[in-house]
């Protein structure tokens with residue numbers, strides 16, 4: 101190992117104590133003993149390739165998470181299940197021992213400790229990655245370890261795709277937070293396409309939840325409930341008929357701007373208020389890239405239309421703003437999903453926060469101005485900062501309701517999910533307290549418009565996302581039904597609101 105590498109490792113290991121000491125549930129001697137007990141039990145019942153306490157595969161799984169903060173934890177053991185039965189055995193041992201635990205699929209949580217654990221058992225789905233298409237049920241079945249790039253590739257020849265995410269390296273944990281894809285306007289949140297979900301409950305029982313069986317309440321809660329309701333071992337999703345690679349039924353791509361922020365924001369606000377077309381999709385990302393202390397704006401639009409061209413009345417404003425780069429053309433759905441790349445870079449501390457806006461142009465501009473001031477004040481800490489907008493249309497909300505509804509239960513009327521996102525400088529593990537204060541102030545300056553839900557997958561871990569859901573009270577009832585001792589809340593990091 102190089103000297104810099106050794107120093108970096110030392111630094112990160114020193115940070116473990118700091119990184120974990122502030123976390124709830126706390127890690128201490130008794131939680132460490134419970135984890136050892138669970139791991140010992142698992143080592144005697146499962147093979148040594150499934151349960152590991154050290155070695156190359158252990159290390160690479162422990163350090164693979166996207167956010168650097170989630171790579172400094174060292175789980176007492178890591179379970180690599182091959183089948184749902186292994187997850188059942190693991191969950192039962194964890195529960196019986198009273199151990200902390202965590203689950204990791206694609207590893208892209210920005211939230212500290214949501215996909216890894218110190219002094220606990222980590223379940224990693226890297227050995228469960230199969231995707232298949234069933235033409236009779238017209239459904240796509242995914243094992244939880246697959247990433248969207250592979251899931252889309254596996255079924256594209258059948259002319260179908262799962263509603264997943266917009267970057268390839270992200271995993272299926274996205275579904276449990278809702279899921280925003282380029283198919284959302286016609287399909288709802290990605291989780292709205294659930295047909296069946298196999299879940300290992302906190303006591304180790306494996307159940308299949310559907311919209312109509314006796315687990316229909318659990319089924320609804322999984323569409324937005326994150327990691328709180330159980331461990332999913334199989335997702336069956338409606339197949340969306342997006343065309344084969346040759347069909348190229350889509351049009352769109354990438355537009356990059358380095359100025360005209362106000363025009364882009366006005367166009368975004370208008371799109372959010374007015375556009376309601378099931379074939380249209382848009383993501384707007386306003387970023388500042390900081391190199392040697394100098395910030396450069398990179399504003400990005402990804403307009404897509406499931407048709408031969410971008411309709412002028414929907415995208416005309418974005419197309420008329422002078423751009424640095426404009427790469428637009430016919431695309432297959434896999435081409436659409438590859439437009440922003442994989443998002444697989446690792447090694448830096450990442451932080452997300454969420455808001456949700458609906459209103460006139462000035463609301464979006466105000467948010468941008470606060471974010472710009474924040475960026476300028478703290479920019480020495482950052483590699484980049486981003487303020488991103490995903491319009492969520494009335495049609496998307498209606499599509500979810502037509503499919504039985506989700507626990508997010510957003511109100512009628514479209515809005516924009518707003519992501520407030522910072523990437524820190526290399527070597528930074530803990531977010532400096534003054535920067536976190538600045539982030540918290542920014543959340544107050546860009547509050548969600550009344551009644552709108554925050555997006556779980558893009559939140560800060562202290563934000564009360566569940567409380568912003570339309571069905572929060574129902575969610576609480578469902579939670580205590582399936583986890584009466586509140587084991588998950590007390591033994592696993594995750595969203596607040598079910599304590």
Ligand SMILES: Cc1cc2nc3c(=O)[nH]c(=O)nc-3n(C[C@H](O)[C@H](O)[C@H](O)COP(=O)(O)OP(=O)(O)OC[C@H]3O[C@@H](n4cnc5c(N)ncnc54)[C@H](O)[C@@H]3O)c2cc1C
Nearest residue numbers: 205206207208209215266271273274279280331332443557
């Ligand atoms: C670069 C990037 C791009 C993104 N793009 C999008 C996007 O286009 N659309 C969108 O909606 N979101 C997007 N996100 C946010 C993304 O949805 C979340 O980060 C999501 O949680 C990632 O899922 P994962 O499986 O990769 O991560 P993980 O960290 O492995 O899992 C996320 C959470 O789900 C839990 N979990 C995972 N699998 C299971 C399971 N089988 N059972 C129970 N709990 C489980 C984990 O414990 C964790 O709390 C993006 C994030 C990044 C970093």
